[in-house]
Amino acid sequence: MNQMNTSAARPGRQSALLPMIIIAILFFIFGFVTWLNGSLIPFLKIVCDLNEFQALLVTFAFYIAYVVMALPMSLVLNKAGYKNGMVLGLLIMAIGAIMFIPAAQTSHYALFLAALFILGTGLTILQTAANPYVVCIGSRESAAMRISIMGLVNKGAGFIVPIIFTAWVLTGIEQFSEEALALLPAAERSEQLAELSNRLVTPYIYMTAVLLLLAAFVKFSPLPELNLNDSNDTAAANPSWTAVFSYPHLMLGVLALFVYVGVEVIAGDTIGLYGQGLGVAHFGALTSYTMAFMVLGYLVGVCCIPKYLSQERALQGSALFGIVFTLGVMFGSTESHLLADMLFGWWGVPLVPDTVLFLALLGFANALVWPAVWPLALQGLGKLTSTGSALLIMGIAGGALLPLVYGYLAHTSGNSQLAYWMMLPCYAYILFYAFKGHKLRSWR
Structure with a gap:
């Protein structure tokens, strides 16, 4: 990066x-x-x-x-x-x-x-x-x-x-x-x-x-051992590295990656726990469903960006899909297997309830967020690029904290399905960043 x-x-x-x-x-x-x-x-x-x-x-x-x-x-x-x-x-x-x-x-x-x-x-x-x-x-x-x-x-x-x-x-x-x-x-x-x-x-x-x-x-x-001479490192050794905080599109991008990594981990790591609660027999393999849809999203990115789809449009689409699929998780049927039967039942893949399938589909929605946010957040930083990259990496903390928020809501409410509502503001924020946040060049 x-x-x-x-x-x-x-x-x-x-x-x-x-x-x-x-x-x-x-x-x-x-x-x-x-x-x-x-x-x-x-x-x-x-x-x-x-x-x-x-x-x-x-x-x-x-x-x-x-x-x-x-x-x-x-x-x-x-x-x-x-x-x-x-x-x-x-x-x-x-x-x-x-x-x-x-x-x-x-x-x-x-x-x-x-x-x-x-x-x-x-x-x-x-x-x-x-x-x-x-x-x-x-x-x-x-x-x-x-x-x-x-x-x-x-x-x-x-x-x-x-x-x-x-x-x-x-x-x-x-x-x-x-x-x-x-x-x-x-x-x-x-x-x-x-x-x-x-x-x-x-x-x-x-x-x-x-x-x-x-x-x-x-x-x-x-x-071979790399001998990297990063011309941007001068910013890290200079007190002026704090200038990165004056770039709103970068700081808002850090928050975008924070919420993104959080919802990505929730979609990939709680699906087995959720499926277990619904009595899905193969709950231990459910992360594979999320990853399969994520691979599909990567393939779309490889084939379509930038020839048919800009980074901004990819991020906007990802956020919108995330909102729609989260609503599907919250209000989808826990007994019907119709959607899974339509998508891959004819392949012989074990079926899952509709609400579990929507959770897996979040893998598709999440796939292009990371590669889209990075170039948008680092645009125009020049010598501060390395410092900006370090801040973006800190966004991985979302994967540590947001799943705990979901776990707390699921445990205290006794309803693990509706507890997924906490992903809606995350995707709403990513949507804001996709449309406006990445364009901001001044806090005023």
């Missing part, structure tokens, strides 16, 4: 192929670890006997790492270099993955949250190190295409991981429903929950091994 100059020679087409493959693998890991949360939330709700608010501390622990650890990890990255930063990020993630083993064996929720925070910390440095390569391993003119490809890989992982998790961990999960567990004696109930929790041990052993192997692969790969 940052406008960078590099003193290292850009690789040619052939030499760029291997770095592209390596970075694509890393983006797959980003998506795999990030969107696994959607399946973990309803699983841990059962294992640790949580309410909706408590269960959504999963997203808080994971995404708050981006905010808390962003600056410390950027300092580490400056010392270690970009390639070594990727290796370090993978090693930190391996520590977080191995922590799931004692957490699963003890069913201690605080250990799960600590492990998720460490995973988020590793991802923070990994993403900070990997993203510059997407821009620098080829020509500037084709950078947008490479970014789109990485987005498809990332969300493709989000489509696959819930299916794998369901097949490996959630098989026979119906015997662990609240009603079934309530009928058991306390000792037998604890024994069954311990058995369920221990299902996480083997998958996370494999995940740890994969992360360690990837760290070794990246360390000894021919991936």
Whole structure:
């Protein structure tokens, strides 16, 4: 995203192929670890006997790492270099993955949250190190295409991981429903929950091994070290960096990304919890539905922007779709499967209630918000581009806080369906930014 100059020679087409493959693998890991949360939330709700608010501390622990650890990890990255930063990020993630083993064996929720925070910390440095390569391993003119490809890989992982998790961990999960567990004696109930929790041990052993192997692969790969000379960094060292606060389109863009990441995480990570409450048998795989629609949205962006669709129009359409689909979630039928039957029933895909389908369709609405807001928010910043980019990254905090707001509303109201109303003002704000906010150049 940052406008960078590099003193290292850009690789040619052939030499760029291997770095592209390596970075694509890393983006797959980003998506795999990030969107696994959607399946973990309803699983841990059962294992640790949580309410909706408590269960959504999963997203808080994971995404708050981006905010808390962003600056410390950027300092580490400056010392270690970009390639070594990727290796370090993978090693930190391996520590977080191995922590799931004692957490699963003890069913201690605080250990799960600590492990998720460490995973988020590793991802923070990994993403900070990997993203510059997407821009620098080829020509500037084709950078947008490479970014789109990485987005498809990332969300493709989000489509696959819930299916794998369901097949490996959630098989026979119906015997662990609240009603079934309530009928058991306390000792037998604890024994069954311990058995369920221990299902996480083997998958996370494999995940740890994969992360360690990837760290070794990246360390000894021919991936070139980037020598970035960012002419914009002078703004960060100069007191005048505070001038970014005089750009309303940037500051409003930070808020747009805050609410966007919040609703994106709500759509991807609460759908399993919501489906579980409605008695959907394959609730652990429901994040795949959201990710599938998000991939479809990315494909629309790749094919239509900017040839047929401007960034502003894409953002406006995304916000409008978000409002319509949120209303569908709130007022759609929890028993009818008509919409799902019409869309993909003929493919043999398991059907879901209409209201769950509307929640999944938010993936389509959300897909183009991030790529549309960034260029609009950074327009005209010049030497302050790097500082503006850092502020935009802080918008990821929305993924930590807004799902907790939803969890609180769902728990206190006792109606998880109507609690989704809190997304309406979020999409309304994105709509405001799409029409007017990004055009403002003065606070007066």
